[in-house]
Amino acid sequence: MTPTIRTVLGDLDPAELGATDSHDHLFIRSPLLPGEELDDPAAAEVVLRAFAAAGGRSFVQWTPYGMGRGADSLARLSRVTGVHVVAATGLHQAAHYDPDTLPALYDGLSERFIAELTTGLTAEPATEPPGPPGPPAAPEAPASPEAVRAGLIKVACDPGTTTAHTRRVMAAAADAHHATGAPIAVHLEPRAHPHLVLNRLHVRHGVPPHRIILGHLTRLPDVRVHRELAAEGVYFALDSPSRAGHPADHQAFDVIADLVEAGHASRLLLGADTTTRTARRADGPTELLNDLVPRLARTFGPELSGLFLTANPAAAFATDWRTP
Ligand SMILES: [Zn+2]
Numbered sequence: 001m002t003p004t005i006r007t008v009l010g011d012l013d014p015a016e017l018g019a020t021d022s023h024d025h026l027f028i029r030s031p032l033l034p035g036e037e038l039d040d041p042a043a044a045e046v047v048l049r050a051f052a053a054a055g056g057r058s059f060v061q062w063t064p065y066g067m068g069r070g071a072d073s074l075a076r077l078s079r080v081t082g083v084h085v086v087a088a089t090g091l092h093q094a095a096h097y098d099p100d101t102l103p104a105l106y107d108g109l110s111e112r113f114i115a116e117l118t119t120g121l122t123a124e125p126a127t128e129p130p131g132p133p134g135p136p137a138a139p140e141a142p143a144s145p146e147a148v149r150a151g152l153i154k155v156a157c158d159p160g161t162t163t164a165h166t167r168r169v170m171a172a173a174a175d176a177h178h179a180t181g182a183p184i185a186v187h188l189e190p191r192a193h194p195h196l197v198l199n200r201l202h203v204r205h206g207v208p209p210h211r212i213i214l215g216h217l218t219r220l221p222d223v224r225v226h227r228e229l230a231a232e233g234v235y236f237a238l239d240s241p242s243r244a245g246h247p248a249d250h251q252a253f254d255v256i257a258d259l260v261e262a263g264h265a266s267r268l269l270l271g272a273d274t275t276t277r278t279a280r281r282a283d284g285p286t287e288l289l290n291d292l293v294p295r296l297a298r299t300f301g302p303e304l305s306g307l308f309l310t311a312n313p314a315a316a317f318a319t320d321w322r323t324p
Contacts, residue, residue: 003318006117006151006182007058007084008074011321014314017084018057019293021285022313023185023215023237023271026077026085027070028063030096036276041073047274047285048081054289059083060271060317062185062215064090064154065112066097066105071121075148086317089116090154090173092187094165101125106168113153113176118323120147151317152213153177156187157197167200174205179324183211183317185237190219194229202232209233213269213316218251223258230264235316238308239273253299256308260300268308269316270296 004011026044029037038044051059063069069087070077078085090113094102105112105125116122153173158166173184184207186197194214201207210233217226217236226236236259238252259268270292272284289309296305 001320003320005058005084005086005314005317006149006319006321007078008087008148009078009084012084014318016057017310017314017317019055019289019309020058020060020269020313021051021056021271021288022060022213022269022316023062023239023273024059024285025063025274026059026061027068027073028275029068030092031098032095033276036278037068038274038277038280039068039070041070041077043280044070044073045077045081047280047283048077048083048085050283051285051289052081052083054286056083056285056289058086058313059285060086060152060313062088062152062154062187062271062273064088064092065116065122066124067092068124069121071124071148075146086151087121087148088152088154088185089113089121089150089176090152090185091156091169092154093156093158094163098125102165109168110172110175110179113150113172114179114324116150117153117176117180117182118149118321120149151182151319153182153184154187155184157189157192157194159189159191162196162200170197170200171205174201174207177207177211179322181211181319181322183213183319185213185215188214188216188219190216192220194220194225198229198232198234210235213237215239215271215273218255223255226255226259227262227264230259230262230267233267235267235269235312237269237271237273239271253295256296256300260304265304265307266312266315269313270308
């Protein structure tokens with residue numbers, strides 16, 4: 001069987017992936033970021049059209065279940081813009097969910113992840129709209145009439161000690177990986193230790209390291225840790241452009257240089273990780289192509305920048321899909 005990348009419009013030959021924003025968001029909402037919701041399909045279309053005009057071919061959205069993924073818009077947006085879009089299942093940290101509805105989500109969690117990877121994204125819990133009370137809101141994302149399948153599982157680690165929530169979510173993500181082959185993308189916290197993620201997903205739950213993609217690499221500017229994880233086969237997403245100004249982002253080129261020097265250039269992916277309306281003003285996906293990639297090419301040569309932008313994501317997201 002030939003590995004494919006599971007997009008919202010179907011399974012794609014990795015050779016067709018092209019220039020890829022490997023970690024980003026067209027739609028996302030969290031109670032932690034009130035007023036910063038990315039929830040407008042027209043705005044998402046503007047982002048994708050600009051990305052396509054700059055030469056972008058594929059866009060991987062890391063928004064998990066229950067955070068307003070735009071499930072009913074992704075297929076249309078991909079079709080009208082010509083950009084391949086990969087959607088995610090999974091769950092983020094507990095703080096991003098309504099504490100009243102979260103416990104119910106734990107029932108059948110791995111089954112939900114598997115269904116979203118193999119059958120289609122499912123409806124998310126309704127959210128209360130801001131503003132004066134009106135008639136009850138309809139469920140936010142009705143199960144799409146068009147089956148839109150997820151192509152990866154998004155999870156997150158904790159800033160401190162691993163919580164019961166994270167233990168459940170990572171166990172379910174590993175189950176879903178074993179059932180389907182799907183890659184697992186992980187949100188890292190600045191004070192977290194990525195070895196805890198590898199211990200849990202790989203050592204405890206048997207997920208191969210090359211099926212794990214760690215986001216926010218520059219939040220952990222310890223090159224020894226990067227080298228150890230890269231040697232295990234883990235992928236890293238360098239996802240700075242929409243977060244310009246984060247102190248660690250200034251170290252991104254040093255981090256890349258060290259990994260390249262250590263022979264791990266094949267482990268690096270690039271993303272813009274736009275999570276708020278404020279960040280969207282930075283045009284992350286387009287700047288990735290118009291600013292970051294040319295600078296990478298000048299520093300490391302066009303071959304390596306092409307590896308980070310195109311060949312590495314084609315390998316990281318391609319899967320021998322299984323249906324349990
Ligand atoms: Zn993200």
